[in-house]
Amino acid sequence: MAHTWEHRTLTLNGLETSFLEAGSGEPLVLLHGGEFGGSAELAWEHVIDALAQSRRVIAPDILGFGQSAKVVDFVDGRGWRLKHIAALCAALGVHSADFVGNSMGGAMLLADAASATPVLPLRRLVSICGGGEILSNEHMAALMDYDATLGGMRRIVAALFHDERYPDDDAYVQRRYDSSVRPGAWEAVASARFRRPGHQSAGAGDLDYAAVTVPVLVIEGDKDKLKPPGWAGRLAARLPDAESVIVTDSGHCPQLEQTEQFLQILTAYLDERPAR
Numbered sequence: 001m002a003h004t005w006e007h008r009t010l011t012l013n014g015l016e017t018s019f020l021e022a023g024s025g026e027p028l029v030l031l032h033g034g035e036f037g038g039s040a041e042l043a044w045e046h047v048i049d050a051l052a053q054s055r056r057v058i059a060p061d062i063l064g065f066g067q068s069a070k071v072v073d074f075v076d077g078r079g080w081r082l083k084h085i086a087a088l089c090a091a092l093g094v095h096s097a098d099f100v101g102n103s104m105g106g107a108m109l110l111a112d113a114a115s116a117t118p119v120l121p122l123r124r125l126v127s128i129c130g131g132g133e134i135l136s137n138e139h140m141a142a143l144m145d146y147d148a149t150l151g152g153m154r155r156i157v158a159a160l161f162h163d164e165r166y167p168d169d170d171a172y173v174q175r176r177y178d179s180s181v182r183p184g185a186w187e188a189v190a191s192a193r194f195r196r197p198g199h200q201s202a203g204a205g206d207l208d209y210a211a212v213t214v215p216v217l218v219i220e221g222d223k224d225k226l227k228p229p230g231w232a233g234r235l236a237a238r239l240p241d242a243e244s245v246i247v248t249d250s251g252h253c254p255q256l257e258q259t260e261q262f263l264q265i266l267t268a269y270l271d272e273r274p275a276r
Helices: 038-043 077-091 104-116 138-144 150-160 172-181 185-191 232-238 261-272
Strands: 008-010 015-022 026-033 055-058 097-102 122-128 216-221 242-247
Touching: 008 077, 015 038, 015 216, 026 038, 026 077, 026 104, 038 055, 038 172, 055 077, 077 104, 097 104, 104 122, 122 261, 138 150, 150 172, 172 185, 216 232, 216 261, 232 242, 242 261
Parallel strands: 026 055, 026 097, 097 122, 122 216, 216 242
Antiparallel strands: 008 015, 015 055
16 A cells, blocks of 8 residues: 655764654654564554544654664663654654654653653653553563574564454564564664673653653553553553543554554644643
């Protein structure tokens, strides 16, 4: 099926930056998850066309993923990636936008909004299965311990989705596998998880949620294998201006697994919820 988006590339700060763009109107920036093989297209391919009917949609491949440069900052990886997304927005003339992030993308947005010096031009924030509590189980282990094999990718897909048709779909697993073994892709994601002995990284619990000044919508998949039930409501309760909603019969990627339900929730929020 033909899609409306254009695949574009810019060089920002000497780094190749790949992104999808479609539509016109108020800007909407979409940030994908951080699983091995993650990319803008794989995360948002079911929703860009619908969203672009009334908005200018921009979906970057975050540095280290997709077709963007395979580079990592070991001092402040998340902050460095956020600054790069901010640079992309500036280059595209986006000075205020709604942002939607899935998994790592949502956690990145919450971290920026809660920081003392946010860098993104945030108007409203939607986090899909990102931020807050996570589970330590075999599904999280599948995401963390990927061995760059088709079997390993099938375990990642099984962790991300509730419906068994996804890991059973050989062509779909192959697409994600191919993305995960682009030159430098596995290394960029794996190396970002290196930690020196004894180092303790800041977690979601360390964020100053009281400092968030933009409206937030937190979306939970009711069959998410990586999150405990009710996490979205508990996270929203810690934010000054937030609400939560649950997508039924969905795992960690509701925008893919329950596209129509997700689009109804997101468009209603963007159409009806005024920005500060």
